[in-house]
Amino acid sequence: MMWANPFRLRRRGVLGMNRRNIDYIGRYNDRRYYPLVDNKLETKLVVRNAGVTVPELLGVVRTQHEIEFIDVVLEPFRQFVIKPAQGSGGRGILVITGREDDGFRKSNGDVWSLRRVKRHLSNILSGLHSLGGRTDVAIIEDLVISDDTFGDLSHEGVPDIRLIVFRGYPVMGMLRLATKASDGKANLHQGAVGVGLDISTGRNVSAVQFDRPITHHPDTGARLDQIAVPHWRELLTLASLCYDVTHLGYLGADLVLDRRRGPLLLELNARPGLTIQIANHEGLVPRLSRIELLEEHSRDPGVRVEFAMQHFVHHPYRGQQSLWESDTPAQGSTG
Known part of the structure; x- marks a missing residue:
């Protein structure tokens, strides 16, 4: 694994599992609402009634x-x-x-x-x-038919977008691309590619596979540095709306872009993983803290999305050390 030492991670605001579980999941996710997201059928029926588009x-x-x-x-x-x-x-x-x-x-x-x-x-x-x-x-x-924008970016499976939503504000996102190693599934632990996305634009930040930086898809050879996700604001708005439906303060929303129907919600997760920080080369803590410091949290998903797009702009390292022990990217698979 290519994470840096714990002191550097703490300085960069990387959220660890214990702190996530205690300070965010434990504090902001009422367990009585878990069945809404742990059961995909319940999720589909509830969010659909609230106007969220689903397959x-x-x-x-x-x-x-x-x-x-x-x-x-x-x-x-x-x-x-x-x-x-x-x-x-x-x-x-x-x-x-x-x-x-x-x-x-x-x-x-x-x-x-x-x-x-x-x-x-x-x-x-x-x-x-x-x-x-x-x-x-x-x-x-x-069956979801992938948007033409993604072309050969993924191996077999449909690319999906994971967004972390905190108190209704989308704070971090990544595009997940299936590979042969992941058996066509968009699961990073099984070898899918994660492409960090700038919340302000939907453009790529960096890409990783098996927690190491890469520049090209390991199977298709597609470049991963020229990605711009279409319908970006609509995707953010759908994810933000899921907070109002589920009442879960810290959640992961998985969405796809269908060629015929546009943005669709696949599922929700009350315990989203932390590898999204690796894909973005940035920690979650500063963004989560920014939301916690707000004197008033808007009830309007559109207002929350606008705030996120204005305040969570990705900035290059500007001379700082990255989260990696080594910043030499692999061209495709990590060998």
């Missing part, structure tokens, strides 16, 4: 008996996603991009039989992929 819900499988008739449910759809309502880290997500004879073609080209899809659904319901192994339900959603 279209095609169906829900709640019982083993319903699995027997899943071929009838899926018959109208050539492309869809099946996911556990209480899954985490991308586990249990099945992405179907087309049909092939009597089978279902995945994004990597593999073809699954109907029997295998049924077995996957049965595993979801039994809790194989859920938090704590609890029994679960399966969600069937419309």
